[in-house]
Amino acid sequence: MDVFRVNPEVSQALAENRPVIALESTIISHGMPYPQNVETALNVEKVVREHGGVPATIGIIDGVGVVGMTAEEIEEFGKRGMSIPKVSRRDLPIIRASKSWGATTVATTMIFAAMAGVKFFVTGGIGGVHRGAENTFDISADLEELGRTDVTVICAGAKAILDLPKTLEVLETKGVPVLGFQTSELPAFYTRTSGLKVDYAIRDYEDGARIVRAKHEMGLSGGILITNPIPEKYSIPAEQINAVIERAIAEMDERGIKGKECTPFLLAKIAEITGGESLASNIQLVYNNAAVGTEIAKAYCEL
């Protein structure tokens, strides 16, 4: 049984040095409700194509990593939702041996992307150091993966459900360059600002592509994080969303929710409290990341 299989359109694009963009499936099965999850996943693929790229949505089907799922497979990930396990690095051998389906997180999407030779990956937000990590030790495996696997991840920063200063500290320790697309401030997902500085503000697509190329030339292991602020018109004021996040975290603690359930619980709770406003913002920032990420990947192929 193959460890992974690559969609023929994706392998052809890779062979011809055309931009391929990896997309994750945990955002589909655990990050958004049905049917918005499927609609968003298919629209993101469309945005990638409109910008001249080839999308490769990644998930695990019958124990095999699929790099470039079909629309029907994406639909299945959306419909089955939370009943498909959320798979991080430590879960991979178990999922393979049991020939199960698995929704890939940022960490495992990076793993399969790297196996297939896909260099760019677009998503909404990454996992990071959770608030209270000094007691719980809850630090997302996404950070570890960024420290070791060579894929450039384009996202809208990290949500304030995380401890953002500590997340940046861990990324620094692991040697991950954190870039801001036309901003020197780390975006905080629903909001464009966080008061924290990124390592470098990218001026344009080519500027970003050159940094990715430079890292490859140096043979440095690990990924690069490109953070792209949510478009102004879809952003939610920090005071407003932070109050919601506080409420969601309080309820999570009350219910004793821990470990891998934390992020999906908080995402759903925040969407519920905001009456869908956060979900609409979430969807828009993913589209925006797909546009910027594909343009940077295209500039990389043209260097």
Ligand code: PSU
């Ligand atoms: N952040 C989001 N949306 C998401 C996730 C994070 O805004 O869907 C998902 C991603 O798949 C990410 C995972 O890799 O949650 C992180 O989970 P954890 O914190 O359990 O490592």
Ligand code: MN
């Ligand atoms: Mn965790």
